[in-house]
Amino acid sequence: MYFTGFRCFECGKLYRPDEDLLLCPACHNLLDATYDYDAIGRDLDRDAIAARPHGVWRWREFMPVLDDAAIVSLGEGDGPMLRCDRIAKAVGVRELWVKSDANNPTGSLKDRSITVSATKAVEFGYKILSCDSTGNKASSVAAYAARAGLDSVVFCPDDTPVPKVTQALYFGARVIRVRGHYSQINAMYRKLIHSGAVKWYDCGTDNPFRYEGKKSYAYEIAQHLGWRAPDRVVHPANGGMSIVKAWKGFGELKRIGWLEGLPKMTGVQAANCAPIAKAVLAGANIVTPVEKGPTIASALAGADPGLLGNRAVASIRESGGTALGVSDAETLEAMQLLASEGLFIEPSGAVAIAGIKRLVAEGKASPDERVVCVVTGSGFKDFDQIASQVRIPEETVGSYEELLAAAQALG
Ligand SMILES: [Zn+2]
Structure with missing residues (x-):
């Protein structure tokens, strides 16, 4: 067992690995899992791990789990890493890879982290998983609760994509629809959880176990590129914790001598809701909440990412990366570019492509870079947004003659 406990990002206080924790009990800041990296580096072989069965759990030694029998898995992780030369040409970089999390069991990135929180819920003996969510986390929590034989309760904005x-709902969750935008719901939900009024296992924004699952992006990318870091990893940013944990994952590999180089972490938000980008570009350490405007990227609705956002800013800055907000028009173009390579991605999941295109155009990213763009959710997750972009033909054919005529008309 290599998981040694938690350390508070803010006050540095240490906690035991068997404690059931959310925020730091001393100062209410975020906690970060700690490991015995010397032992990991000594005992493990990167190529042996690479040869294990695919999925997040082949990185078991890097996960904060005490009991392997508790693991709740649906086969998440290890989505495709695709070199996309057409997109590279369109955005103006030498080499572009798409890391797709649309292939996860419930169709989004959330499964990487919820597999860990569901496992901890089983370890700790909870009966009900809960979260607040713009939608993807809710469906993931519901699926993993079902897999574990537990119940789930999820809180979503009333305009969450159907x-x-x-x-x-189909996985059996009790869904509570809440009026207001995501940050307002997040504040109310966290108040409920921290009040102790309910005895549910929180898989939301304060759970330090869950986030460790997100490190697996970094491991998979590093392995796929022959243990050499790309120049840049571009990731959609809502709260920003995926960026924090991917940065941690790359750092872990570097520390144990498995990785050459480190990537610039780059966060992409919706221009109408971009508090992390605003802080990064202003040189601020603390993220100030913004007034959320309309955006088709409904999963990027974190107008007040709070503690998570501050950590994301720190990771982006430490890596030498940046952050930006992209418009709906840029996002729709990015979705089309992904479709041109056969990838069906929801608006929120596609913004990384729009982000790198803008950075290159503005001279803030070099055309010589080797870039990995993470796409985070299937197009089926926000289907109406995509359906509005195409027209199903009204004309039909009913006989071979009509079919032949229609075929010949295509030229
Ligand atoms: Zn603390």
Whole structure:
């Protein structure tokens, strides 16, 4: 066992690995899992791990789990890493890879982290998983609760895309629809959890176990590129914790001598809701909440990312990366570019492509870079947004003659 406990990002206080924790009990800041990296480096072989069965859990030694029998998995992780030369040409970089999390069991990135929180819920003996969510986390929590034989309760904005709510309900979740935007719901939900009024296992924004699952992006990318870091990893940013944990994952590999180089971490938000980008560009350490405007990227609605956002700013800055907000028009173009390579991605999941295109155009990223863009959710997750972009033909054919005529008309 290599998981040694938690350390508070803010006050540095240490906690035991068997404690059931959310925020730091001393100062209410975020906690970061710690490991015995010397032992990991001594005992493990990167190529042996690479040869294990695919998925997040082949990185078991880097996860904060005490009991392997508790692991709740649906086969998440190890989505495709695709070199996309057409997109590279369109955005103006030498080499571009798409790391797709649309292939995860429930169709989004959330499964990487919820597999860990569901496992901890089983370890700790909880009966109900809960979260607040713009939709993807809700369907993931519902699926992993079902897999574990547990119940789930999820809180979503009342305008959450129908496919995401439907998925959660179909897995048996109790869905509470809340009026307001995501940051308002997040504040109320966290108040409920920290009040002790309910005895649910929180898989939301304060759970330090869950986030460790997100490190697996970094491991998979590093391995795929022959243990050499790309120049840049571009990732959609809502709260920003995926960026924090991917940065941690790359750092871990570097520390134990498995990785050459480190990437610039780059966060992309919706221009109408970009508090992390605003802080990064202003040189601020603390993220100030913004007034959320309309955006088709409904999963990037974190107007007040709070503690998570501050950590994301720190990771981005430490890596030499940057952050930016992209418009709906840029996002729609990015979705089309992904479709040109056969990838069906929801708006929120596609913004990384729009982000790198803008950075190159503005001279803030070099055309010589080797870039990995993470796409985080299937197009089926926000289907109406995509359906509005195409027209199903009204004309039909009913006989071979009509079919032949229609075929010949295509030229
Ligand atoms: Zn603390």
